């Protein structure tokens with residue numbers, strides 16, 4: 001994802017992105033968000049919803065350890081320090097966002113987009129971006 005979008009998310013959700021500038025020996029988050037700009041709104045929505053969930057439990061904390069594109073959809077890994085119940089809710093939000101990424105264009109955020117195989121690669125693209133990229 002474009003540097004300025006990446007930086008803005010880290011700035012808006014500093015606790016969730018606490019690993020963003022840690023060394024690669026510690027976390028895959030050092031690579032930043034490894035997906036197209038089109039999924040920024042999905043990631044931002046996910047961050048907002050997880051922040052709200054964390055605020056509902058005293059001392060609960062979570063940090064992303066990796067956010068990337070894999071086989072054409074979004075994959076999110078998170079380290080959680082919270083109750084099992086809250087952890088389940090957070091994983092539920094992540095599952096939903098990952099699933100929805102298969103219908104949102106990774107390049108321009110347009111919907112509907114389709115997950116398609118192209119020469120051994122999988123990508124989720126809208127009809128317009130499929131023509132031009």
Ligand SMILES: [Zn+2]
Pocket residue numbers: 105106107108109110125126127128129130
């Ligand atoms: Zn598109």
